[in-house]
Amino acid sequence: MGDSIFILLPIIFFLVILLGFGLISHSHLGRRGEATTEYFLAGRGLRGIVLAMTLVATYGSVSSFVSGPGVAWQMGFGWVVFAAPQIITGFLILGVVGKRLALLSRSTSSLTIIDIINARYQSKPLAGTLGLLLLVFFTAMIVGQFIGGAQIFAAITGYDYKAGLLLFAVVTVVYTTGGFRTVAVTDLICAVLMLVGMFALGAVIINDGGGIGAIVERLAATDPGKGTGALMTPNAGGALPYPLLLSAWLLVGFGTIGLPQSLVRCMSYRSTSDLHTAMVVATVVCGALMIGMTMLGVLSRAVVPELPANGTDAVIPTLVVAHMHPILAGITIIGPLAATMSTVSSLLLSASATIVRDLALTFSTGPTTTLANSLRWSVVTTSLLGAAAILLAMFPQDIVVWVNMFAFGGLETAFLWPIVLGLFWPRMNAQGALLCIFLGIGCYLATMILGIKLGTCHNIVVGLSMGLLGSVAGSLLGDRPTETVRRVFFPHRC
Amino acid sequence: MGKPMTYAEKFRATDREAVLTLALAIAIAAFFWGAVALFGDRPQDLLWGLPLWFSVSCLGGYLLSVAGVAILTRFLMRDFDLDSPDAPADLRQFEGDHHGR
Numbered sequence: 001m002g003d004s005i006f007i008l009l010p011i012i013f014f015l016v017i018l019l020g021f022g023l024i025s026h027s028h029l030g031r032r033g034e035a036t037t038e039y040f041l042a043g044r045g046l047r048g049i050v051l052a053m054t055l056v057a058t059y060g061s062v063s064s065f066v067s068g069p070g071v072a073w074q075m076g077f078g079w080v081v082f083a084a085p086q087i088i089t090g091f092l093i094l095g096v097v098g099k100r101l102a103l104l105s106r107s108t109s110s111l112t113i114i115d116i117i118n119a120r121y122q123s124k125p126l127a128g129t130l131g132l133l134l135l136v137f138f139t140a141m142i143v144g145q146f147i148g149g150a151q152i153f154a155a156i157t158g159y160d161y162k163a164g165l166l167l168f169a170v171v172t173v174v175y176t177t178g179g180f181r182t183v184a185v186t187d188l189i190c191a192v193l194m195l196v197g198m199f200a201l202g203a204v205i206i207n208d209g210g211g212i213g214a215i216v217e218r219l220a221a222t223d224p225g226k227g228t229g230a231l232m233t234p235n236a237g238g239a240l241p242y243p244l245l246l247s248a249w250l251l252v253g254f255g256t257i258g259l260p261q262s263l264v265r266c267m268s269y270r271s272t273s274d275l276h277t278a279m280v281v282a283t284v285v286c287g288a289l290m291i292g293m294t295m296l297g298v299l300s301r302a303v304v305p306e307l308p309a310n311g312t313d314a315v316i317p318t319l320v321v322a323h324m325h326p327i328l329a330g331i332t333i334i335g336p337l338a339a340t341m342s343t344v345s346s347l348l349l350s351a352s353a354t355i356v357r358d359l360a361l362t363f364s365t366g367p368t369t370t371l372a373n374s375l376r377w378s379v380v381t382t383s384l385l386g387a388a389a390i391l392l393a394m395f396p397q398d399i400v401v402w403v404n405m406f407a408f409g410g411l412e413t414a415f416l417w418p419i420v421l422g423l424f425w426p427r428m429n430a431q432g433a434l435l436c437i438f439l440g441i442g443c444y445l446a447t448m449i450l451g452i453k454l455g456t457c458h459n460i461v462v463g464l465s466m467g468l469l470g471s472v473a474g475s476l477l478g479d480r481p482t483e484t485v486r487r488v489f490f491p492h493r494c
Numbered sequence: 495m496g497k498p499m500t501y502a503e504k505f506r507a508t509d510r511e512a513v514l515t516l517a518l519a520i521a522i523a524a525f526f527w528g529a530v531a532l533f534g535d536r537p538q539d540l541l542w543g544l545p546l547w548f549s550v551s552c553l554g555g556y557l558l559s560v561a562g563v564a565i566l567t568r569f570l571m572r573d574f575d576l577d578s579p580d581a582p583a584d585l586r587q588f589e590g591d592h593h594g595r
Binding site: 044077080081084085087088090091092095096097099100102103106107108109110115118119212213216220229232233234235246249253254270271272273276277279280283284287288291295424484485487488490491492494 | 500501502503504505506507508509511512514515516518519522523526527530534537538540543544545547548551552553555556559560563564566567568571572573574575576577578581582583584585586587
């Protein structure tokens with residue numbers, strides 16, 4: 001236990017800095033331009049590097065640091081093939097919808113993705129459905145991140161799960177109430193610390209493994225249960241069927257254009273040159289982190305040869321505890337904690353925006369709240385939602401863990417086509433979007449729950465293709481969008 | 495820089511840039527799977543100390559991605575003002591949020 005004091009020192013230092021940032025920006029809130037635009041979009045003023053880092057830090061979660069590398073330990077280089085589509089994730093969303101959303105966010109004065117949906121489709125049932133889906137999936141994801149972060153905290157420091165959870169979760173919620181600018185800047189800090197954690201792990205693995213050459217030799221001679229040398233193959237000796245590896249390009253590649261927590265970032269930057277910078281920086285950092293961490297999971301097998309008792313999720317904690325000096329261990333564990341906190345802060349802010357602006361506006365019939373009021377409400381909502389998530393992580397419920405499993409693919413299925421087709425296909429309408437959601441989410445959940453498989457593909461293939469079918473069918477059968485919508489969303493095709 | 499672009503011209507430019515970005519992503523995917531198909535059945539061949547298929551597809555694919563995006567943003571994507579005074583105001587949802595400068 002004496003060592004764990006040393007582990008805690010860097011963590012406490014990190015948390016104090018984030019907390020300080022949060023409190024300072026909190027006191028500045030409301031002094032800078034339009035209050036809600038500032039709270040939910042940082043006044044649309046993010047610079048290129050901050051935009052890139054907030055995108056990557058939001059996307060990179062605790063599982064990129066713990067579960068992913070753990071599976072890579074078991075599967076070998078084949079698991080990097082599964083993670084590899086993330087070399088395009090950094091630029092794809094920014095390049096495809098980045099400028100379009102920035103233009104439309106300004107011309108329709110939208111602050112959230114649901115605002116954009118509302119302006120494009122003029123349909124309360126649609127905006128309400130997407131708002132509710134977003135809220136349910138985001139809440140489950142926040143709780144899932146808290147649980148994952150607290151577990152790795154407990155595994156590495158030896159302190160209590162609940163103590164660790166309270167420590168970093170409360171800090172996260174507090175600085176999130178500082179608004180989007182605080183979230184983005186702390187994301188930048190977190191992204192840098194994720195890189196630091198990765199390099200520390202890499203140094204230890206390569207050093208203790210006796211260099212890349214010796215490590216790869218040992219991997220080639222290992223039999224993971226699929227024959228000697230299976231760790232060296234692209235399909236893990238058959239454990240990873242090629243259709244599954246191909247569907248990964250939808251799940252963590254092309255489909256990520258539909259993630260609302262990334263989409264909202266496309267409305268928050270200052271200028272086109274900031275977007276261009278962000279595309280390059282995000283590609284460099286996202287690819288390095290995702291390929292790097294997964295590859296380190298593969299290589300770690302040479303240093304942690306036996307599967308830890310608690311399964312593959314324990315590979316990285318075991319490595320940190322057994323092979324690192326406590327101070328270095330403390331610095332390294334900041335990596336996954338930073339990944340947790342940066343994902344949670346963005347989800348929490350988007351979820352509270354959905355409650356305050358979207359659901360309130362969708363379901364209210366009276367006059368809408370004034371902007372000054374809605375800032376206070378926003379801060380209160382963020383705090384309450386954060387507190388609820390902390391409680392749910394304290395006492396984990398099966399239902400939340402279960403929803404979290406579908407959340408990533410579910411969000412993609414619900415949002416990808418309504419956003420992409422909504423922005424680029426003038427004929428797309430509310431009927432198409434609703435049919436997309438019901439068919440896509442319905443089939444995705446049904447196949448996941450009943451265990452129905454389309455060959456060996458990931459079920460995201462079912463969700464996205466049924467969603468596309470629903471979008472096209474509903475749009476062709478339903479009404480054409482109004483002239484007003486066309487003038488704003490398709491000025492070049494009127 | 496010449497005359498500022500109209501709202502409609504900006505949309506035409508973003509149509510083109512979206513297609514180019516998608517094309518780049520598809521090209522990277524094709525390169526990646528090409529490398530796996532070409533070298534994947536000889537896992538004992540090494541490059542940079544790692545399996546050849548892995549170095550070319552994953553590490554090479556990453557470098558290709560970075561180079562591709564650098565070219566795309568430097569030479570093919572256009573700069574313009576994101577605020578459009580000529581944009582129709584019909585769908586403005588919250589007057590107080592107007593961002594014009």
